[in-house]
Amino acid sequence: MWLRIIASSLLALCTAHAQAHIRTDPNAFSTTFTWNGGDLDHSFELCVSSVQQPNPQGNTPIDYAVEAQGPFEVVSGTDSIPLTLSWGDLVGGQTVTLQPNLSTAELFTGASRYCPGGNNARLEVHASATDIQAVPPGSYSNQFNFTVANSGRGKSPANFTVNVDITIPNSIQVTQIDDIALGTFDGNNNITRSETLCVYQANGGQYAVTLTGSGNGGAFELISAGSSVPYAVSWNDGNGAQTATAGIPLPGMGNSRSGDPQCNGGASNNATVSVDVLATDMSAATASGTHSGVLTIMVEMQ
Numbered sequence: 001m002w003l004r005i006i007a008s009s010l011l012a013l014c015t016a017h018a019q020a021h022i023r024t025d026p027n028a029f030s031t032t033f034t035w036n037g038g039d040l041d042h043s044f045e046l047c048v049s050s051v052q053q054p055n056p057q058g059n060t061p062i063d064y065a066v067e068a069q070g071p072f073e074v075v076s077g078t079d080s081i082p083l084t085l086s087w088g089d090l091v092g093g094q095t096v097t098l099q100p101n102l103s104t105a106e107l108f109t110g111a112s113r114y115c116p117g118g119n120n121a122r123l124e125v126h127a128s129a130t131d132i133q134a135v136p137p138g139s140y141s142n143q144f145n146f147t148v149a150n151s152g153r154g155k156s157p158a159n160f161t162v163n164v165d166i167t168i169p170n171s172i173q174v175t176q177i178d179d180i181a182l183g184t185f186d187g188n189n190n191i192t193r194s195e196t197l198c199v200y201q202a203n204g205g206q207y208a209v210t211l212t213g214s215g216n217g218g219a220f221e222l223i224s225a226g227s228s229v230p231y232a233v234s235w236n237d238g239n240g241a242q243t244a245t246a247g248i249p250l251p252g253m254g255n256s257r258s259g260d261p262q263c264n265g266g267a268s269n270n271a272t273v274s275v276d277v278l279a280t281d282m283s284a285a286t287a288s289g290t291h292s293g294v295l296t297i298m299v300e301m302q
Contacts, residue, residue, distance in 0.1 A: 030163040031125065040127040040166065045090070045119040050110025050150045061110040064150040070100020074127075074140035074166050081131050081140050081166065088122035095124070106150060125164060132168060134259045137202045141165040172201040172256070174299045176266040180275055182222075185282045194274040198263030199237075199299055201256035206302045208249040209235055211273070214294040218247045222277070227287035229277060233295065236272040251302060273297065 031042050050064040066087045073080040088095040091109040098104070111120045123146075142164060149157030176198040182191050201207055211233050215221025222229040234241040238255040255270050263269050275295070285291065 027160040046121040047115035059112040063106040067103035069145040076138040076140045084126040086124040137170045191277045196269035200261040204258035208251040211244040222291035224291040232276040
């Protein structure tokens with residue numbers, strides 16, 4: 001994908017074909033993304049032919065300027081994702097972050113017709129993961145209009161367009177998970193411990209959670225040298241605790257967080273998992289010592 005900017009201009013009192021204009025060929029670009037996490041970055045390398053008048057052969061390059069119409073964002077209904085647009089000079093080495101509706105200075109290196117030395121410019125499009133995660137799933141798009149110009153007194157500046165489409169699928173994850181230390185059995189009392197977690201779903205919808213232990217068949221068991229102690233597990237999405245059966249989904253969970261996959265660093269965790277171990281089961285253990293297990297949590301969209 002490339003951009004060729006060439007020039008052709010006629011002076012009113014001259015029959016020479018003075019080359020000093022900017023032309024884009026092709027004059028439109030499109031790019032489509034499906035977001036799968038992380039920042040989005042895409043670039044187009046272009047040929048910008050920018051030459052001085054009078055110059056019948058079109059072989060005296062001059063610097064040029066770039067302007068893009070804003071705002072720099074892709075839109076879906078009332079939601080939007082801000083973009084950063086940058087223009088790079090592959091010859092001079094500099095890259096400039098474009099500002100909406102403001103032309104740069106003529107600081108980019110032009111090339112003679114058809115860029116015999118190869119492409120000399122790069123347009124870069126960037127969207128941050130943070131900004132993408134802050135909006136609901138959907139298809140976000142916009143068309144950006146660019147003007148490229150020089151002061152070579154030739155044809156009027158050239159215009160070209162770039163279409164950007166970003167599709168954000170729904171996604172779900174559970175984070176802010178820490179191990180649960182049950183402590184030491186005192187010989188008399190049950191042990192109950194809880195841990196808060198963060199369930200993020202891009203559309204904020206309902207989800208199902210499946211909890212599985214590390215005992216036989218996924219049973220909720222703490223094990224030590226052939227000795228096992230059963231335990232019970234419950235899940236609370238903020239609407240009341242529900243007792244889990246190992247390996248069986250609990251559907252209809254709500255209160256999933258959208259816009260912040262980490263629940264404000266854990267400060268806004270939205271679910272609680274609780275573990276209960278009965279004193280009678282601990283007393284019945286066939287071996288003393290530390291008993292441990294693994295509790296696996298799986299969340300899925302509904």
